[in-house]
Amino acid sequence: MITYLWLIPALPLFSSVILGLFGPVMGPRVSGAVGTISVGLAAVLAVSIGLHWISHPPTNSIYEQTLWAWITLPGFSINLGLYLDPVSLLMVLVITVIGCLIHLFSTEYMHGEDGYSRYFAYLNLFVAAMLLLVLADDLAVLFVGWEGVGVCSYLLVGFWFSEPTNGYAARKSFVVTRIADIAMLAGLLLLSTKLGTLNIQAMLTGAVATWSAGSLMPTVATSLLLIGGLGKSAQVPLQTWLPDAMAGPTPVSALIHAATMVTAGVYLVVRTHALFLLAPHVLDAIAVGAVITLLVAAFAGLVQSDIKRVLAYSTMSQIGYMFLALGVGAWPAAMFHFLTHAVFKALLFLTAGAIAMRLNHEQNIFAMGGLRSKLPLAFWAFLIGSASLAALPIISAGFFSKEMILGAVAAAPMPGLILWACGILGAVLTATYIFRVVFTVFLGPLKTEVSGSYGVRIAVPLVTLSVGALVVGWLETPEGLGNQTIFSRFLTPAVGVFHHLPVSFMIPLLGFAAPLLGIGIAYVLHRNGTWARATTTMPSKLTIFIRSGCGFDMLYDELFVVPYMTLVRVLRHDPVDSMFAGLQYLAIVAHRRLRAMQIGQIRRYASWMMAGSVATIAILLFS
Amino acid sequence: MIIWQTPAGLALALFMLGLLGLLARRSLVFVLMSIEIMLNAAGLLFITAGMRWGNPDGQIMLVMVLNLAGAELALGLILILRLRNRITNLDGDAANILRDVP
Amino acid sequence: MMITFYVAASLTLLTTALAITRSNPVHALLYFVISLVSMGVIFFTLGAPFAAAMEVIVYAGAIMVLFLFVIMMLSLNKVTVHREAGWIVRSVWVLPLFLVAGLGSELARVFLGGGSVGMIRVVSPQEVGVRLFTTDISTVELASVLLLTGLIGAFHLGRKER
Numbered sequence: 001m002i003t004y005l006w007l008i009p010a011l012p013l014f015s016s017v018i019l020g021l022f023g024p025v026m027g028p029r030v031s032g033a034v035g036t037i038s039v040g041l042a043a044v045l046a047v048s049i050g051l052h053w054i055s056h057p058p059t060n061s062i063y064e065q066t067l068w069a070w071i072t073l074p075g076f077s078i079n080l081g082l083y084l085d086p087v088s089l090l091m092v093l094v095i096t097v098i099g100c101l102i103h104l105f106s107t108e109y110m111h112g113e114d115g116y117s118r119y120f121a122y123l124n125l126f127v128a129a130m131l132l133l134v135l136a137d138d139l140a141v142l143f144v145g146w147e148g149v150g151v152c153s154y155l156l157v158g159f160w161f162s163e164p165t166n167g168y169a170a171r172k173s174f175v176v177t178r179i180a181d182i183a184m185l186a187g188l189l190l191l192s193t194k195l196g197t198l199n200i201q202a203m204l205t206g207a208v209a210t211w212s213a214g215s216l217m218p219t220v221a222t223s224l225l226l227i228g229g230l231g232k233s234a235q236v237p238l239q240t241w242l243p244d245a246m247a248g249p250t251p252v253s254a255l256i257h258a259a260t261m262v263t264a265g266v267y268l269v270v271r272t273h274a275l276f277l278l279a280p281h282v283l284d285a286i287a288v289g290a291v292i293t294l295l296v297a298a299f300a301g302l303v304q305s306d307i308k309r310v311l312a313y314s315t316m317s318q319i320g321y322m323f324l325a326l327g328v329g330a331w332p333a334a335m336f337h338f339l340t341h342a343v344f345k346a347l348l349f350l351t352a353g354a355i356a357m358r359l360n361h362e363q364n365i366f367a368m369g370g371l372r373s374k375l376p377l378a379f380w381a382f383l384i385g386s387a388s389l390a391a392l393p394i395i396s397a398g399f400f401s402k403e404m405i406l407g408a409v410a411a412a413p414m415p416g417l418i419l420w421a422c423g424i425l426g427a428v429l430t431a432t433y434i435f436r437v438v439f440t441v442f443l444g445p446l447k448t449e450v451s452g453s454y455g456v457r458i459a460v461p462l463v464t465l466s467v468g469a470l471v472v473g474w475l476e477t478p479e480g481l482g483n484q485t486i487f488s489r490f491l492t493p494a495v496g497v498f499h500h501l502p503v504s505f506m507i508p509l510l511g512f513a514a515p516l517l518g519i520g521i522a523y524v525l526h527r528n529g530t531w532a533r534a535t536t537t538m539p540s541k542l543t544i545f546i547r548s549g550c551g552f553d554m555l556y557d558e559l560f561v562v563p564y565m566t567l568v569r570v571l572r573h574d575p576v577d578s579m580f581a582g583l584q585y586l587a588i589v590a591h592r593r594l595r596a597m598q599i600g601q602i603r604r605y606a607s608w609m610m611a612g613s614v615a616t617i618a619i620l621l622f623s
Numbered sequence: 624m625i626i627w628q629t630p631a632g633l634a635l636a637l638f639m640l641g642l643l644g645l646l647a648r649r650s651l652v653f654v655l656m657s658i659e660i661m662l663n664a665a666g667l668l669f670i671t672a673g674m675r676w677g678n679p680d681g682q683i684m685l686v687m688v689l690n691l692a693g694a695e696l697a698l699g700l701i702l703i704l705r706l707r708n709r710i711t712n713l714d715g716d717a718a719n720i721l722r723d724v725p
Numbered sequence: 726m727m728i729t730f731y732v733a734a735s736l737t738l739l740t741t742a743l744a745i746t747r748s749n750p751v752h753a754l755l756y757f758v759i760s761l762v763s764m765g766v767i768f769f770t771l772g773a774p775f776a777a778a779m780e781v782i783v784y785a786g787a788i789m790v791l792f793l794f795v796i797m798m799l800s801l802n803k804v805t806v807h808r809e810a811g812w813i814v815r816s817v818w819v820l821p822l823f824l825v826a827g828l829g830s831e832l833a834r835v836f837l838g839g840g841s842v843g844m845i846r847v848v849s850p851q852e853v854g855v856r857l858f859t860t861d862i863s864t865v866e867l868a869s870v871l872l873l874t875g876l877i878g879a880f881h882l883g884r885k886e887r
Contacts, residue, residue: 606645635833637738643822648812656745660744666776674844675845690872704795
């Protein structure tokens, strides 16, 4: 069974090619089916491999499959191979299962859109690239997948390309991640020249053997890799593209910009965590940057009025939590939060899409209201998702993963408690901003016309993910709630044993209290109308500043875009060329002057010849 | 005893006179004659060189110069005769149809 | 011999200067013929009797007479001579004088740079003939080709226009 591993990325790739070539001929029904079934088959295969894995884990819990040699040079070679260990297995399961659900959702959501088959071709290509990314056994192959998902993200954000702002958003996401990828590529080149291989395991072994902890080389290499990861995962300072990327179709946001692609940075760090352990300063920087990201994004989420932008900022914020876990070395905690986040954020996005579908693609939360009775399915799904995002204790999956992260952070050495406090503040804010959306959208009077109904292809993903958002948390529970450790034991072969370090009883207690407090604040502000008033009154300067994501866009515009455009405006008229144009002008002027000498008088010509001879003889004589 | 600079100086002076005539005179007849003077000066210089080295080459070259002068004069005179049909007064400055017209 | 040379040289210079300043072309040509004859004398004093004979016979006797004939064919009259005189004004000499002075000073510098050696021996016509028809036979051929070219050119240009 496990020998069919290569089929998992190959199936979506194959169907993507089929759809790309024959999609328009096949018609929407067939192309939707092809797209969904291919990912579905990959999911079935992944699940069966997963089940087989649990009952009969391979030696060292590692399965390697070398497909073919890609680049062979003396002293350096790259094989295209797949590497399956618990971490990548987890990623594969999430990508295929959630990907399959989102494909299913899309078949109904995208009904009647132009470019239906094109959409599924892109989406399949994305799944294939993402699977290649997580299964790669070589950083170069990983980079191929990395760029592949970047391209698919660009294509899908700009899916409705006839709208110029969508094209702008797509270009922005592409350019910003490309900047990060340059750094990552530099990191790869550094590693390959210093260690002679890019095969992840060989590279990690070599790094641990040759470099001492805290020395310069691993710090530089991990910093470069980290910049790539930060760009892909929309972390400060490369986060500005994610809110704009919401221009794409909502299922795309669910799959790419919430569940899978944006967590590639987390995966990269976990995959090369042995290297990062050699660079403790970089880990500290990760933690600090993560806290900044999660707070900035949480504040920005508080004042958005577009439901998808709220979710986008919440994604940034939650990935900030994952990076916080990485920063303190709690790899399983990061992966656990990745799992729960993938489930509940996909659920939230899909529900947002499902709501917008029924409201004639309305996305402004203040134009909605009282939808609870009209859309019970969406209400319950969104409520479960929000509870999980807000980490509502016991009943939600998000609670357990966030608890695991905050527990690990609080137990970390010195700045741990400060980071933890920021994390708790972030948790309060998270609960506030997401329940602000819940209350605004589902309570109060009905404001809009509701049309249509949900088919089974909408309902199945929503229900499945809702159930998931309720139960996946029980895979790993803290002490006092069963002390379940299935998840961390599962990951142990790949990332080492995870200990729930003992912390003061206040830590989990505050973890309990924070979401409830946040929800309380949201409810109070909803009841006294503060949220609704904010839309009618002129926003203060501070609100505008926070709404724009704390001014990073403006800063980058001033720092990079404006100077660049100025340069472009200068270069547009070819200043270098004008030098040559000057030569040409000189030649023309000289020609006009010299032409005047050609007057046809033999005596004049003779005089000039004479003068030339005299000058020549003078030069010969006196030089 | 004549040192070679004396006839060479004479040749130079003749050449300069010929050149002066070439540059200053407008009539084509005089232009042609000035060229003859300059050729003659060149011949004198050859003879001077032959005297300086006691060598027959100078005289041989004078034969060449004479040949050249004869051929050149024949063609030049024919050209003057033909030009007379176009410019009646043989003004060299009037023969400027080939000038560049801006 | 030296006196003969200097007399002939002065005569040559004088007649040449007169030749280029006359307004009547026939007078000018006659002055030039005198200049050529005295040039022949100079050649003789420089130890080149063959060249002297050639100068007088061919140059003065044949070429210049041809010139004279053609000028007479041009049927020049008083009007042309007057116009010719009108062209010879002081201003036309200025620029040529400058150029010529430049050239003259340069060449004079070259000539004065060489050592002062006088005449070594008289080169007899026989010697010239031997050289001309043995080692330097190509010169004769070249001269014949040159004359042939001149002949063909003159014949072609001299045909009556149709």
